[in-house]
Amino acid sequence: MRALGALAIRQTLAGFTLPECRALFLALILAIFTTSLMAVMGDRLDHSLSRKGAELLGADLILQSTRPLHPQRTEAAEKLGIRHSGVTQLATMASTEQQFLLISLRAAQSGYPLRGEIHLQPSSTSALPATGHIWVESAILERLGLALGDSLTLGERDFIISHTLISSPDRGRGFVSFNPQAIIRADDLASTGLLLPGSRAQYRLLFAGEPEAISTLQQQFKDGLETSERLIAIDEEEDRRGSALSRASAFLKLVAFLTLLISGLTIFLSLRRFTRLQNRRAALLRTLGLNRAQLAGVYLLQLLGYWFIAALVGTLLALFAQQGLFLLLADMLPQPIPPTRPLFYLLGPAMGGMLVVALSLPALKQLCRTAPADLFHEQLQSSGYPVRISYLVLGLFILLSGFFYLNSLVLSLLLMGILLLSALLIAWLGARLMVLFGHLLQNRLHLGSLLQSRIQQQQRWYRLQIPVTCLLLSLLSINYLALTDLMQRWRAELPANTPDHFLINVQPWETDDVINILQQADIGTQLWPIYRGRLTALNQAPLADTLNAEQLSHGSLNRELNLTWADSIPAHNSLTQGNWQPDQPGVSVEEKLADELGLKVGDLLGFDIGGTRVEVPINSLRTLRWDSFQPNFFYIFTPAQLNELPASFITSFHLGDRAGEINRNLLQNHPTLTLIDVRQLLNQLQTLLGQLAQLSTLLLLLAALAALLLVYTTLHQELEQRQKENALLRTLGASGTRCRQLDLLELALTGGCTGLLAVAITELSLWPVHQRLLQLEPVLHPTLWWALPLGSLVLFVTMGLISHRSKSLSASYRLLRQQL
Amino acid sequence: MDLSNPVETQFVINAQDVAKQFATQAGPIHLFSKINLQIKPGETVAITGPSGAGKSSLLSLLAGLDEPSAGSIALCGRTLTELSDKQQSAFRAASISFVFQSFHLLPELDALGNVMLPLQILGNKQAKTIATARLEQVGLSHRLHHKPAQLSGGEQQRVAIARAFATQPTLLFADEPTGNLDQHTGEQIIEQLLQMNASEGTTLILITHDPALAQRCQRVFHLDNGQLQEHTV
Incomplete structure (x- = not known):
């Protein structure tokens, strides 16, 4: 046996001089590398995404609203023995003497978060920042050139940076979650002056408790959900897998499948060629006294030799590559990314081994049937490659790996x-x-x-x-x-003068001064009042009675929209139907939305704006360009419809190179403004x-x-x-x-x-x-x-x-x- | 069943009424029929005949590498076709050796490795000593660690001869051993082969086109038109 083992080793090493063996070896490395890499990355990505369960949510259930939540909500939870906490999150400007940065600020109550942990540097036993202190992510320190112990201004108040925020659950959803994050105590928020009527903030109540109680509470909330409220549960959070990352993960699997398919084909062709060229050698070994089983053993050992080396190289490559790729993905994934389970590294070698054995066995069987007598003939009869069986094996393998990667x-x-x-x-x-x-x-x-x-x-x-x-x-x-x-x-x-800044959270008493500052800098702009509301009725009937199921699931009906009023239609909009009559009650609707909801000029629309019902007929339809970087609205009301309601204002303008100077001027005079670059x-x-x-x-x-x-x-x-x-x-x-x-x-x-x-x-x-x-x-x-x-x-x-x-x-x- | 020692018998090869035919699309081709051949231990036998007469096919049959269409062949008193593949292989490893026209050495092994291989397959612990001695015997003690590609045609065939004698076989089949060599080298090789054959007492079955070479064997058979006839030397 030892002699055969030695022969197999020599054959393996000698095989590296043959092109078909080299191709087989390289294809195996690629197949093993790809499988291990994708398995490891897939595992870490999945793990990372599934942590968006309780650990990343920070709770078992979250009730989110664009308005302060009613105390009854927490009372209901207390009755069920459920723990609760609250947080207010808003995008705001953090500033130092010299610089400004848009950040996402969370003002947390005690007990926050209810699930998962906030990791800090240096570590702290305290669950919340001390009064007047702030925890910030390192991006804030880097971009504003700050260090721990320095002061940071939020609105009208200065805070001491006490800790770096390494990771935290409940980063929030949507626009706010993209910005670098900071946490202060909820008690400190009022003193910043950032929270004013019409300010864009997310108010969240977090709940944690026994699954049954949570389920009961969830049902209670669902039944009485207000238009501004949204319920976020773990299962719903997991449904969010249609995100960019999940698509990246799917793309990853698809490419892996493709690579595996091509590598499989190369291995198939190389094996075919290899076995064809081995006839004479196999015949010689038979004349020297090797029986069929021994011959098969020698060849199988040789192929497994290639597999073994390829497995080592492929797995090592996968180990390094996945680290590199995760560095590339670092910004997109919630940190820290969980480590890989070592088992997943074995998937590549296991798959490669199966591929080699499955594809080579029919060929080896044929090779072992080589007649030693063939050596006496100059024109050697090819023992051939069992093409049909191998195609079948290859097809089955591809189907199985396809199933493995695509899950269907x-x-x-x-x-x-x-x-x-x-x-x-x-x-x-x-x-x-x-x-x-x-x-x-x-x-x-x-x-x-x-x-x-x-x-x-x-x-x-x-x-x-x-x-x-x-x-x-x-x-x-x-x-x-x-x-x-x-x-x-x-x-x-x-175009050259496309607005490059949005100014939000402008309060009614600040509008004149803001326009003044901008005009002094030769920036002509229009401030748009913003009201948060949603469409609730059509021609005096609830939407459920007038729209079909597809229309009812329209995105614009399931969230609060920004509504506004104006004297005239904005320049970057154009009327397509009806007439804009500023002195008549009316609303102009974006044409595509009107088409999708089946709205026509003359229809009577009912809106719920912060609890106030407003009814108004459609006076016109218009088109607009969403990529114009101007404030855009689905619904624009004629003046005097919304005057009584509280509003904040929004505008956009082009600052170009003068951004620093004007930003400073605006924010020094109005620290609660939010300027989005x-x-x-x-x-x-x-x-x-x-x-x-x-x-x-x-x-x-x-x-x-x-x-x-x-x-x-x-x-x-x-x-x-x-x-x-x-x-x-x-x-x-x-x-x-x-x-x-x-x-x-x-x-x-x-x-x-x-x-x-x-x-x-x-x-x-x-x-x-x-x-x-x-x-x-x-x-x-x-x-x-x-x-x-x-x-x-x-x-x-x-x-x-x-x-x-x-x-x-x-x-x-x-x-x-x-x-x- | 112990296959390493041949059964005591009068003939090492005993072929009775052997026939070989092939099926082709155009119908069966009868290569030869009713061939009878008895060879005693230690004899040197040459088989001659024109190209396509079926010499190599007959050699395959006599060596037990192929099955006859009719008749029977006993090697050392055993009918190989009645044995399992494992038993046949064990018998081949212990008792039969071959020398081919195209040398057929394993390219990745050096001369010593090629000669050691059949001994290692037999599990012989003295493989290296024996193989070295055999290579010295054929005058290649200075080429032990040369790969086939580094050896001349004559040297490669000498390695093949050393390999063939390494296991001290009962039967040695040589198929045109000088076919790929020039005349001078060919003569040297034949000299070596016959000399070692004589000293080892091996039975040699030699296929050749060369009448002069055939005449150096004790018995000469001519295969033509499907008939095997013995010529007097």
Whole structure:
């Protein structure tokens, strides 16, 4: 046995000099690396996302409102023996002598949070900041150049920064949760003067207790939920998995599946070639006295040797790569990210082992049947590769891994079907295109006829190389173009004087002074009053009686909207129906919303605005541009409809380079104002998109690497036929240079055709992506039309040069004569 | 069943009415039929015949690597086709060796490793000593650690001969052992083969095109038109 083990080890090491073994080994590394990486990342992401349960929610149940919550809510909880606490969260400006920063401030009551922990640096036993103290995230310290012990101004009050906030549950939802966070005591909030009528704040009550009691309370709240209130439970929180991160996770799995599929194909082709070339050797070992079981053992050990080394390399790579990728994702994930369970690292090696054993067993069985007598014949009978069984095994494997990654048998079957159909279609198109070009070049090139006959012979390889490379190139291009188009055109569409600042929380008594300050700086602007309210009735009937189910689930009906009034329709809006009559009671409705809710000019709309009912007819419909960076409203009332109600004001303007000076001026005079720098938000968004783009590109590159390996393998496998053909051409008088030219010409043509098809697929796919998903006007990408075919051409020629290098004619002959 | 020691018998090869035919799309092809051949221990036998006469196929049958379409072949008193694959392999490892026209050495093993391999398969603890001695015997003591690619054709065939004799086989089958070598090297190789065969008392079955080479064996058979006839030496 030891002798056989030693033989297997020697065979394994010697195998590294064979291209098919190298390809098999590299494909295995890729498959193992991808599986482990995705398993580990998936686990950490899932873990991280599922912590959005109680631990991240900070409670078992949260009642959130845009208005202060009624004390009855806590009384109901107390009756059920449920603990409770409260927090008020608002976006506000934090300032030092020199700088301002938009932050998300939480003013917490004792006991907050009820679940999970707030982690501080230095650590503290105190559950809340001391009076006059504030805990801030390190981003605030960094961006304002502060250190612990320094003072930070919020509204009209200064606070001492006592601790750095490392992590905390209940970061809030929506806009406020994006900003760097800070926590103060609830008692300190009033003294800042930040909370005024119409201020945009979230009031939250947190509850924790026995599941049954929580469930009862949840039901009670549901039954009497006010229009401004929203109930957040753990299960609802988990439903939020349709977030960008979940989509990233799904994308991750899809790319992993694709990489695995291509690696599986490479392993399949390499094994096929490997077993074919091992016939003579197997026959020799049989004549030396090895029985079939021993022979199978030697080969299985050899393949497991490759698997073992690949498993080590792949797992180590996955370990490093996931750390790198999580660094990239750090900003998007709630910290700290839970560590990986070591078991998940074993998934890659387990999958790789299964793949090798499942794909090689039928082939090894066939190999062990090699007749030793074959050694006496110069033309060795190939024991062949059990193609049908192996296709079946490969198909089953792909289906299973598809199921593993996509979590749905139907989806993985569908995906396999789509991939197979697209591949077949591209294969057919690619092969036809090659024939067409061959025909066109036949009489135009010196090597035209030889090229034509070569193209006819190599059809079966084109049918594999072209679709795989083409699909991968298309995916990479679509991914890259969709993201860059989105970012570039977004920026391109902003005119020079597009507003770059929003000013919110302006109180009625501050409006004149704010306008003055802005006018002194030559900034003409209009302040818009903001009222929070929602549509509750149509033509004096409740919405439930007048709208259908689809209309009732419309997003604008399930939350409070910003309402306003104006003397005239804003310049960036245009009336499409009806008339704006400022002296008549009326409301102008955004056209798309009106269309979706079935609202017409003349309909009587009923609104609930902070408990006050307002009824008003629709006087007009209008269109607007949401990306104009101007305050935009679904509903604009004519004057005198809302005058009696409390409001705060909003405006937007362009500051450009003068931002620092005017910001200071505004906030020094009115410390409770909130100034939102759009450029900062855009930068944040672009960083986020950039990170997602980097992540997806990195992952797609992994798939592309698998595809390159497959192309290399196929090019190498067709080498034998090429060498024979070239040898024949040489004997007929062709020079070595001409044979090489023919090879390069064919490879360049294959690359070019692949690139052309990839361009067509990319443009065709981007059309609906642009139109539906990104809502951009679809355009062609002229650069793509030369860059992709050229890139693909260079790729094929390079791969060809690498796989064909150092194979002189004499070496080819030797290779063919003594393949043992 | 102990297969390492041959059964005491008058003939090491006893072929009775052996026939071989192949099925093709155009119908069966009869390669040969009614072949009878008895070979005693230690004999040297040459089989000659034109290309395509079926010499190599006959060799495969006689070595127990293939099954006859009819008739029976006993090696050392055993009908190999009646044994299991494991038993056949054990018998082959202990009693039969081959020398091929194309040498067939394992490229990743050096000369010593190639000669040691059949001994290691048998589980012989003295594999290295024996293999070194065999390589010295064929004049390659200075090439022990050279890989096949670093050896000339003649040297490779000598390694193959050393490998063939390493297990002290009862039967040695050689298929055109000089076919890939120039005349001078070929003669040296044959000299070596016959010399070692004589000293080991191995039974040698040699397939060759070369009448001069055939004449150096004790018995010469000619295979043509499906008939095997013995010529007097």
